Structures are given as C-alpha cells and as structure tokens.
Amino acid sequence: MADALLALAFLCSFSGMGWFAVAMKPHWVQARGDSANGEPNSGRLRLLGTIALLASLAACLGADHPSMAFLVWVMTLSASALGVAMTLSYAPRALYWLTRVGRSRDTRRCA
Amino acid sequence: MKKTALVVARVTASLLGSYVLVWGFVTFGITLGVAGGMPYDDSQTLLYMLAFLLFVACFCWAFSAKSALRVWLCFAFGGALMTLSGWLLAGKLG
Amino acid sequence: MFSSFRSAMTWVHTWFGLVLGFLLVVIFFFGSLSVFDREIDRWAIPETRFEHQPMPSFDARLRPIFESIQPDPNELAQARERVGTLPEKLRLMNWSAYTTHRDPVLTLYAEYAVPNPSDPDDHVHGHVTIDPRSGKLLQNDRLAIGSAFFYPMHISLHVQWHDLGYWLVGVAALVMLVLLLSGVVIHKKLFREFFTFRAHKHTQRSKLDLHNLTGVVALPFHIMFPLTGLVIFAGIYFPVSQTLLKPLAEKHEQIEAQARGLPHQPSGVAAPLSSVDAMVVEAKRRWAKRGMPGEVGFLQVTHVGDKSGYVSIFRAGSDRVTLVGQAVHFEAATGRVIYEEPPPSAVSGISEFLTGLHLQHFQHWLLRWLYVFGGFSGCICIATGLVFFVGKRKRRHAAEGVHGARWVDALAVATVTGTVIATLGILVANRLLPEGLDQRATWERGAFWACWSMSLVHAVIRSAPVLQARISPAWREQCHAIAGLAVIAVLLNWVTTGDHLGRTLARGYYPVAGLDLALLATAAIALAAARHLRAREATPMPEERDGFSVDTLAVDAADG
Numbered sequence: 184m185a186d187a188l189l190a191l192a193f194l195c196s197f198s199g200m201g202w203f204a205v206a207m208k209p210h211w212v213q214a215r216g217d218s219a220n221g222e223p224n225s226g227r228l229r230l231l232g233t234i235a236l237l238a239s240l241a242a243c244l245g246a247d248h249p250s251m252a253f254l255v256w257v258m259t260l261s262a263s264a265l266g267v268a269m270t271l272s273y274a275p276r277a278l279y280w281l282t283r284v285g286r287s288r289d290t291r292r293c294a
Numbered sequence: 295m296k297k298t299a300l301v302v303a304r305v306t307a308s309l310l311g312s313y314v315l316v317w318g319f320v321t322f323g324i325t326l327g328v329a330g331g332m333p334y335d336d337s338q339t340l341l342y343m344l345a346f347l348l349f350v351a352c353f354c355w356a357f358s359a360k361s362a363l364r365v366w367l368c369f370a371f372g373g374a375l376m377t378l379s380g381w382l383l384a385g386k387l388g
Numbered sequence: 389m390f391s392s393f394r395s396a397m398t399w400v401h402t403w404f405g406l407v408l409g410f411l412l413v414v415i416f417f418f419g420s421l422s423v424f425d426r427e428i429d430r431w432a433i434p435e436t437r438f439e440h441q442p443m444p445s446f447d448a449r450l451r452p453i454f455e456s457i458q459p460d461p462n463e464l465a466q467a468r469e470r471v472g473t474l475p476e477k478l479r480l481m482n483w484s485a486y487t488t489h490r491d492p493v494l495t496l497y498a499e500y501a502v503p504n505p506s507d508p509d510d511h512v513h514g515h516v517t518i519d520p521r522s523g524k525l526l527q528n529d530r531l532a533i534g535s536a537f538f539y540p541m542h543i544s545l546h547v548q549w550h551d552l553g554y555w556l557v558g559v560a561a562l563v564m565l566v567l568l569l570s571g572v573v574i575h576k577k578l579f580r581e582f583f584t585f586r587a588h589k590h591t592q593r594s595k596l597d598l599h600n601l602t603g604v605v606a607l608p609f610h611i612m613f614p615l616t617g618l619v620i621f622a623g624i625y626f627p628v629s630q631t632l633l634k635p636l637a638e639k640h641e642q643i644e645a646q647a648r649g650l651p652h653q654p655s656g657v658a659a660p661l662s663s664v665d666a667m668v669v670e671a672k673r674r675w676a677k678r679g680m681p682g683e684v685g686f687l688q689v690t691h692v693g694d695k696s697g698y699v700s701i702f703r704a705g706s707d708r709v710t711l712v713g714q715a716v717h718f719e720a721a722t723g724r725v726i727y728e729e730p731p732p733s734a735v736s737g738i739s740e741f742l743t744g745l746h747l748q749h750f751q752h753w754l755l756r757w758l759y760v761f762g763g764f765s766g767c768i769c770i771a772t773g774l775v776f777f778v779g780k781r782k783r784r785h786a787a788e789g790v791h792g793a794r795w796v797d798a799l800a801v802a803t804v805t806g807t808v809i810a811t812l813g814i815l816v817a818n819r820l821l822p823e824g825l826d827q828r829a830t831w832e833r834g835a836f837w838a839c840w841s842m843s844l845v846h847a848v849i850r851s852a853p854v855l856q857a858r859i860s861p862a863w864r865e866q867c868h869a870i871a872g873l874a875v876i877a878v879l880l881n882w883v884t885t886g887d888h889l890g891r892t893l894a895r896g897y898y899p900v901a902g903l904d905l906a907l908l909a910t911a912a913i914a915l916a917a918a919r920h921l922r923a924r925e926a927t928p929m930p931e932e933r934d935g936f937s938v939d940t941l942a943v944d945a946a947d948g
Contacts, residue, residue: 203582204582248708250709251752254709255754255755255758258609258759258761261605264605265601265606265765267583268601268605269585271583272588300389304389309559320628321628321632324633325633328636333644333733334636334640334644336735336736340735342619342622345622345626346562346565346618347615350562353562354400357399358397381633384633384635387636
C-alpha cells in the first residue's frame, strides 16, 4: 500500500512539475513540437501544477510518518524537476499530453 | 600587490573575522538563554543552530561591504564585546 | 572592492568555488556512498551477507561475550605512551551495543579507565563483532569499506591530526552554503530557466545549464546537508562549553545528573547485574504506552559490576527521522526504573530532527535512494562548475601561454573521475587480495590511495591539449578505466563468492545485488560519457573573435 502511494506521489510530482514547465512559453513550444500554435494558459497550468504537487504531498503523508513524508515529498519534487528538465531536453514531445489541458482560450479561434 | 592585500583582507575577514563574531554570539547567546530560564543544553543547541546562519551572513557582508576596515572593526569589536558580556554573565549565573 | 553586491557574489562564487570545489566533490561523493555504507560492508565482507537480526538476549547470549572482551592492543600501547605503565587489568567502565535495521552483525563495545590520565576523558576501548544468530565471533580486522572507510572519508577526509580533517570538512561545508547563496544571487533567471537544459549546444551554455539545473532543483537538499553537518559537529567548531563557559556548563551538567538520578561516579561497592532482558521488556512496554512501540537501538551498561551501575536502553528510531531516543534508565543491580526520558523540548526536538535528517537511521529505501540522487546532483553541480571555469578561461590562457586552466583541468579530472576510479580500486582489491593476508585492511586502503595517485599523475600527463584550448583526453581515458573496473568488480564478486546477480536477485538480497547493479550502471554511464567525449574531442574549435570564442562571449553577456 505504501509503495503504491509513493508511486502515486511521484506521478503527481512529475505531472505537477511538468505543468509548471509548460506554463512557460519556450517549454510549451517544445512540448507541442510542430503544432506549436497558441499560448499556454499559464494561470490554469500553474494551478494544475500546484494541485498535483499538493496531491503528491498527501500521498507521501499517507505512506509514512509525517517527518519522513515531508522529506520524501521534497526529494520527489527535486527528482521530478530534474526529470522534467531532462525530458524537455531529450524527448520534449513526451510532455505533449500535459499541454492538452492548458491552451489559452483566446487563441483557440486562430488557426 | 595592492590587489592581493585587498583580497587577503576580505578573505581573512570572511573566515576569521566572522568566526570571532560568531564565537561571541554563541557565548553571549548561551548565557542569555540560561539567564532566561532555558536549560543549558537547549540554549547551546539553539545557538549552534543559529550560529552558522549568522556565519554565512557575515561571510557575505565581508565581501560586499564598501570598506574592509569597517568589516574588521565590526567583527573584532562586536565579537569581543559579546564574548566579554557572555563571560561576565556566566560568572553571575554560575 | 566590488561595485555591487552581485559582482561581489560573482567573485566569491568563482574563486571560493574553485578553491573548495575539489574538496566538496569528494565530501559529497563519499557522503552519497555513505547512505548505503552498511550495504557496501556486506559486499566487502562476504561472511556477513545475511539478513538483519534484532538484538539477541543479553542475559543468555551477549553477557558472556561482553565479559570476554579485552582492551584493544593498539589503544593500550598508545595509552602507555600517554600515562606510563598500566596495571595488568584496567578498570572496566561500561559496556554498550548498537544495532540498526540494516546491520546483520552486532558489535559489542567495552570502555576501560586509564589510571592518572591528564585528560579525564582518556579511555581505552575494546570491541568484538558477532553473528547474533549464533554468538560466533567474527574477525575484527576485516575492513568494513562502507562504514569504516567511505564514511570516515566523508566526515574527516581521513586526516586524523588534531581534528584537522573535521575542520577542513567544516570550512568546506560553510563555504558550500555561501556558494549556494551567491549562486542564487548571480543566477538572474532562476525561475525562467528552472527547467532549462540545452544539452545539444556544443558550448559553455550546456555546461552552465547543467550546473544551474543540478544546483537549483535540489537546492533544499544542498542547503540542509552542509548546514546540518555543521550543527552536528558544532561542538568541535565552537567549543565554548569546554573553554569560556566550562564552569557554567559543568554546573548544569551536575544539576541534570542529579535530576535524573544517574550516578556520575561508581561507588566502589560491588553488586551483581540483574536481568537485562527483563529491563528490555519493561522499556518496550513503556514505549508502547507512549504510542511509539519499537525495538532496542542502543544499550549501555554504565559502571559495570558496581552498586551505582545503571542500564540505559534507547529506542531505535527507524520509523521516523529523529534519532535513537526515548531512553529508559534502570538500576543495574535491581532492575528498578530510575528515570525515563521525557519527550524532548522544542529546541531539542528540532535539533534531533535535523541530526536525524543527516545521519539517516530511518528505514525507508526510497528516501535513501533519493538522498543518493541529491548527493550525486551536488557532485555534478560542483564538477560542471569546475569544468565551466576551465572552459571559460582555457582559450585566453592558451593565447597568453598561462598554465592555470591546464592545472585546474587536471585536478578536476583527478577529483571527479579519479575519485570514482579509487573507489572501484578498493572494491577490486577487496575481492582480489588473499583472504588470510596479514594487514589486509592496510593493503585495501593502499589500493585506494594508489589508484587515486595514479589517476592524478595520468591526468597531469595527458593534460597538454588544454594548453591549446582543447579537451584533455584524460577524461575519456579515465571513463574507460571506470567502466572496466566496475565490470571487473562485479565479475570478481561472482568468482570469489559465487553471489552473482542471478543468485542475489532471486534470493532478494539487495545489499549485494544493489551494489552490483549500481556498478553495472556506473560502467554504462562511463561508456556513454566516453563516447560523448570522443565526439566532442573531434569537433573543431568554435569560431574565434578577439581571442575569445563567440559562444563564450554570448554566455558572458547572458550571465552578466
């Protein structure tokens, strides 16, 4: 059970960091590749990111004693941030799915 | 040659000068804590935790301050004053 | 001296980073290895490759073994030098045993008083290591490469003379905090470039990106470890209580001792030792009553055989970050509880959390691996910083005929790849040396230092291309050496112990399987790095302008 929660914590951290990354235009463009049109809805993406990171914390607290859970959480944030950076560097399109929820409303009307 | 002297002044201030100030801070801080009713061990532990934060701040100030002389004077005087105060207060408490 | 706070911090970051960077790579690297120090011990001492055991019965198993411990001959010889002649039998002061959830073997310690010492804390020690399942004594002289070599390297660099090693590590730790602060100050685009790693640029840009990335993403880790390390050894750096405030400290120590009722000195009247097993049962009952059921982590019998003797039983803190604690103290002769440690004060609680954060007695394998990730990120951050320093200056130095960049590069090779080679060297020597070799531990340590020295010599000899602003082939060649040594170490483990990966994984014996897998991963990464370096070495130098490469100028402009 604890292992499943920790795996979930990692998934949430990675998604959260990924959303924070694609909220920035250069990384948004990287993730969307050739179909890079539209602006990222930075507000919404950062909100999603925050929720995901808090969900990760909740999962960590479910798995361990609070003092350890906090340390585990902070370290999953670091590992996830590095993971997202490496993904953007070597396989940016892998983060495309994170951008599906974040297109800015105004530009949807454009090509 | 002058540049070397300037660098040496700053580096020694950042390491040795800061050490003198932090020593005084720890000494005086522990005695203040004990005077305030804290158990000795707790007072020492608290001051140890604060000491290195102060050291880092002093270190950076040693390089960013306009005058190395001012840094040295502050560290030496402040360190000596706090050490003396701590020692006197310890005498009163002990 | 500087026109702005930022330019002051840039100077500090550059020059303190250069001077302390080499030390810091070593401290971070061996700190990372120390996370799994006891698992490395299992690899190095095959007789101890069994599951962890709880502390066995004191009355039935441990007591006779404690009674058989003798003072260590080396310590006796050193004590004779300090105080002159020693009596035939030294007075026994206390016994102790320490167990963790990671240690299959148990080490038992005894401490003896030295007559007429100049320092009241002058004692002689003895210890034995046993297999708790049978009580069989294990050889004392086998080198526990993890906990007795890599870990001491981390905390004191094996420099014993008058605590100098601890001071060097302390200064490095303090400077690390300054480097982190100054790094944040000078990194203008901290949030904008949080996820940026332009790996495909063949310039200083990708090195700087990686340096910033590994520094920033694990910033909480990089701050907390030097800081907590300094707090742990603060008594060495600011020995206020042993000097200026000694009278005050001693007075409070006596008040504390009286409040607890634990006698400071033995009474001189002999008394038997009552059942310690019964005391353990009572201690566990009290912990459970407080809502923290647990196992024994540390057990000490003070003033052995004396009427004022007492037994202290500490709880193993494997389920939380804070260290062993919640001690219960019993009167040795009767088994009566003298004192039960109350919950810690706020200050104590914070301090024990910080200490526990660094020393990691907790049972959490994921967190341990995350710690290794953090530590290695730190190593990469510092290493890329050094390499960036060289890259930024080697063109100018090449043009001016200055050798600075060349020497820094050679030292960087010796510190980065050289450290790994030395680490692999001691593991290989551990498997290659004959089992019964006299002074085997000394030979193993010798192998480590020899490999490191050879790596430095090789790095210097091969560094001439840096004088022409090219990449030194020493990096690639040492990467190949790393790959080779790592694979050889895994094969030697198989050949000399039969514990190949198939067997250890099937059995689920992760201490050995984990290290073998880590060694293979190291080899793979080293080979990939060597290939990458070969491609880089073949690339022609980027365009030059006024003696500086266009890329370097661009980077200089970008990072101000």
